[in-house]
Amino acid sequence: MVCKACRTRRDPSVTVFPDFDKVPLGGPCKLLTWTRIFALPDGIDRPSIAFGIVEFPNGLRALGQLMVDDPRPGAALVARSGLVRELVGRDFYGLQLFSA
């Protein structure tokens, strides 16, 4: 979400601030930083999980699950929507980050 007046970036708040532009996130992006964790929360059915913060060409940034084996800061990635976490009775969809 981006404020129509001052271009401030915030994350989902449509019900509170209707004066924000919805900017769809996805497609080409650049990896700013990343990590891989081995102590996993509930709802992640993998031995480890990696996260990255990426920047899109329009300047917006987002957190996503990193689906790359050998990530490097500055790497060109592609963000797509996918199932990121399965909790009992609730699935979460979000950005997954793949090699470009």
Next chain:
Amino acid sequence: MRQVGIVGIGHTKFGRMDFDLVDILAWSSLEAMKDAGISGGIDQVFVANMGAGAINHQTAVASALVSRIFLEPAMAETVENGPASGASAVKCAYMAIASGMADVVLVTGGERMREVIPWKATDFVATLTHPDAEYAYGVTLPAFGGMYTRAYMERYGLEERHLAMLAVKAHRNAERNPFAHIEEMASMGGIWDGPHRDVVNPIMADPLRLYDMCPVSDGAASLVLCAMEVADRFKKKPIRVAGIGQATDTHCVHNREDILDLKAVRLAAERAYTMAGIGPKDVSCAELHDAFLILEVAISEAVGFFKPGEAKLAIERGETEIRGKRPINTSGGLKAKGHPVGATGVSQIHELVKQLRGEAAKEERQVKNPKVGLAVNFGGFGNNVVATILAKE
């Protein structure tokens, strides 16, 4: 506004405590009152706690504490501000006394996090992140620590060995602190350049290793604060609360203009310095919120001790050791003393009072002739930060 001082301190050992949360709070509260030389006369109680409702299935712990130690009819509130709950409770106590609403206030911070299995404790802390843009992905606070560390290393050339050096320092200080969770020394040979590094010190949130992170702890810490004008009622001389500053930043880390800029730390410290009428060069010792060791590095720069990227030079020169020019985390820090989240901010102040009174000498970790102490309690991943400055009168 009235001046405020600290006249009593109490602390339980941090670690695993198989006792009721309110008993844990009660023990440190009674220690603080004993240290102040009182058995009652408390006008207000603030309890700092983050997880009682979520992990101990208990709410309204401040009311429970007052009744457990016979302090009725004192006013009582629980303060929850994530991992900065402790310093926020101290701030509330300051405001209550400075405003004239109370003369004597008990602040107790405590947590019983080891009642649940580790991933549940990690998950409960992760609920402070943005529910849709962060938490839904399965991200944890160690994951943010890992991402921050990698970005910092890329920009400033910090190496993993610098963090290992900080871990060794933290364990050495904690080994002399009777309240610390971790009682074992660590060596560079054991955790960094030895043959079994990846077994002893495995990667947990790449590039952060096990020894770069705080443990999950139970425990409590307490303070008795009073108006300086009534300080002569108490056994110990007051340590004055000279400045408090607080600032917030965006909930989502990725929405910050510069993900490495700890803006809330910087502003909180500036506000505290202004209130105290001092600058970073006047600080004798500091307790900085090192839940991940990178935070000791980054916070020490954000509060003005070192220029950006230069804290690593201070580590190499030993400046942040107890006998160094700029002692940091003489208690062992969150890293080795432990991190019962609600207790942490109060425990940091406890350590500064001990240093300013000269009482750390008997534990062989006394800073030489300290006059001013700074504590930084870091909530969220830097989105709500409280800085507190204490001064010896």
